[in-house]
Amino acid sequence: MHGVERMRNLVLTGFMGTGKSTVGCLLAERHGLQFVDTDDQIERQAGKSIAQIFAEDGECAFREMETVAVRAALGGRHRVIAAGGGALLSGANRALLGSEDIVLCLTCDANELERRLDSPSGRPLLNDLSAGTVGRLLEERRDGYARFRQIDTTARTAEEVAVQVTAVSELRRVATLDVERTRVSCIVFEAGIATHLENARDVMPSMTQALVVGDANVEAAGISGSIVESLRVFVPDVHSVVLPAGEVTKSTVWLEKLYQACQRWRLERESVIVAVGGGVVCDLAGLVAATYLRGLPLVLVPTSLLAQVDASIGGKVGIDFGRVKNVVGAFYPADAVLVDPKTLRTLPPGRLAEGLAEIVKIGVVCSETLFRQLEDLDGAGSILRCTQVIREAIHQKVRIVQRDPFENGERAMLNFGHTIAHGVEAASGYGLAHGEAVSIGVVAETWLAERLGVCERGPLERISVLLDRFGLPLHVSALDEDVVMAHMSQDKKRRGGSLRFALPVRIGEGRVVDITEIDARSAVRFALRAAA
Ligand SMILES: NC(=O)c1ccc[n+]([C@@H]2O[C@H](COP(=O)([O-])OP(=O)(O)OC[C@H]3O[C@@H](n4cnc5c(N)ncnc54)[C@H](O)[C@@H]3O)[C@@H](O)[C@H]2O)c1
Ligand SMILES: [Zn+2]
Incomplete structure (x- = not known):
């Protein structure tokens, strides 16, 4: 099971x-x-x-x-x-x-x-x-x-x-996740595991050769270096690649450079790709693992909060192409996902808040317990002490993905906040960080849900207070409404004349609703209101 x-x-x-x-x-x-x-x-x-x-x-x-x-x-x-x-x-x-x-x-x-x-x-x-x-x-x-x-x-x-x-005991094992029926991910949660990979041998594929893929920031934080060192204790042949940090790395250019590295070091079917970093590294290195030699074993060590609760869980890997995000990719769950909350200590505070925006999203449409746990936090930084929230968020995401691995139904709930988020993020020329855009999207989409009577009254206020406490924006000004609408309409979730939104019904529960262009526009207008 x-x-x-x-x-x-x-x-x-x-x-x-x-x-x-x-x-x-x-x-x-x-x-x-x-x-x-x-x-x-x-x-x-x-x-x-x-x-x-x-x-x-x-x-x-x-x-x-x-x-x-x-x-x-x-x-x-x-x-x-x-x-x-x-x-x-x-x-x-x-x-x-x-x-x-x-x-x-x-x-x-x-x-x-x-x-x-x-x-x-x-x-x-x-x-x-x-x-x-x-x-x-x-x-x-x-x-x-x-x-x-x-x-x-x-x-x-x-x-x-x-x-x-x-x-x-099964203490550190959050879940095993079976996305493809043939590949089962083991997700473990353990402070300190990233610097002691030898302690995770039981959950990882056996290794004689490993390619560690990190980015410049996790390298500077000493995380990828210590992973290489701890692998050398039990893996005879370990290589590493350090990518530039940032979304631009999720491109065919860096995909090709990684394929070249795989060839240079003669990776074989049993060689393991170990991705260490935020969502960018996990997505790109995951795609390499999914495609090189038709599939290599993959271990993810997510080091941003967003990657720990979202990008590393659920098997989606991919890159951006032709200015469209995540348009080339695959479902390729990692063999093991090692979540170490200690790695978050070097993450810039704004990035912590971004991850929290995604956790708020999960709480609002999937779990009232999680939402209450978030309400108990003093501010974004306190997540470093209250790591139960991270574990609970992973647990909730696994629960949904396991029931709907290929996003035919329930998993679409996790798009809550994202229709408008994609619109404002793209309209800002990606000047807005993804988590900030999600925060704005969550607020505007909850406003819409309350206005249409999809959702009872009340959540908007609670959600806004929470996001504000984490230092996240609730609105964005200086964007053009038509440009935002145009980006939203390009969104892959568009159907007929309407747009598909995942909206809250109450805190802890959501549903997918088709929204007319007029109503969608009213929510965009709400998002673009000058911050009070
Ligand atoms: N595959 C999925 O299901 C899925 C889900 C959500 C998001 N994503 C993707 O994830 C990406 C966003 O993820 P992200 O926010 O982690 O972005 P990111 O990978 O760019 O990481 C954010 C920043 O934090 C730095 N960083 C990461 N960990 C660090 C650490 N421990 N210490 C210091 N610096 C650290 C990175 O170098 C980067 O500068 C997007 O490309 C998005 O499309 C994928
Ligand atoms: Zn997101």
Whole structure:
């Protein structure tokens, strides 16, 4: 079965002191998941420490609160949950686990545990920590814990344990995506993976030769260089090409130069193209992989936010031709997509905002949860800390693409905002960045949806507030209405006398609607309103 990965939540249980919280927190941060510690939740709810609850209300009361906390934690998805040492010992609590929740039990040798716990702890069951207490409690719980897969933490650091948990769970795997029935992409999300490709060998095709394609900016940021280095650890023959940065590179000129590189280094059917960069590099190198020797294995390491949530997901590769964007291309999903949020740290802030415009687009027509997560961000830069948003956006895009890989229906929803975006982007002579154009398009198309009654009232205001907070434009002045209309009409989505728009119905849901030229023009006029 393909599509969004089955794992719902990862639950870490085990005796106190085994590192559930430390390891859980580390894993959540690394893989863009939410971290929930049930003990913390209980303390927050009760307004006092667990030791106080035990002393004042008794263990029974505590266990009831624990059930409530476990239920609440398991009610979400994409979480790493640290469940207190006794939380999953009761059958009732275990019954709350869904078949898609993975439970791992951290263990540790009794002597080391005693050392780890030998500090004033506020741990109620250990108040009388005396020699042997830990051993006795461990013995009592042995059968309970034995139900779950065990991970031994003795003499290991939290980091080492985290690596093993990642290896045995589906934690970093966002999805496998089957676009062509014969090619399946494995999409993983892991902070730091771009500088340690050797840790991703399990998801990549086997390699004896690799051609790394990057651009001048990812080279200057040190990203493509460290990828080459980490590949050299296990690939005998690694070459690299550095392209100039920017959309102009998505051309037949650079396609040809890459084919020449493939010939110069005698690439064979098994040689792997590794694309490192934004959407431009992923699209161009992807087309080379799709066509050279009728198809080479392809690994994408998207390094812009836009590429991580959009360009690298879904198998479209291509170049621009004759001033028309993406007009030459193919569906050629990468074998592996390695998403490393750490690579975004060197991305210019405006580029982060551009990626956010695409995430807003996905949220508005596909997922209210995602939209709310965006509303929780302070500004564009906070996405670097709240990487769950990135993972969720990928998850949503995969969900749609898996159901409609060749854009015969539902995938067209992802064109929301883009009909007008293409118009203003082209009319500006590409002076407007794509993400800025998307922001303007999203606003104007939502306005149109509300005006036509396709959408309930309200989203326009929420969306505008959000885009504005990310520093994105809501309108653009100084463009000619007729020129914008002319570019929109050239758009490939034109049908008969009407234009096909993907419009929101409410936040989290959209539908495709045919719009008359007059209504489309009114939306363009709204987009061209001078910014207030
Ligand atoms: N294939 C698809 O499904 C799909 C979807 C959406 C967009 N796209 C394409 O993607 C392209 C836009 O993608 P983009 O916004 O990533 O453009 P881009 O590749 O030009 O990257 C934007 C800029 O950021 C730089 N950059 C990228 N990562 C960096 C990093 N980590 N540190 C410093 N600088 C970095 C790049 O060099 C470039 O200057 C367009 O060509 C668009 O058509 C394709
Ligand atoms: Zn776009």
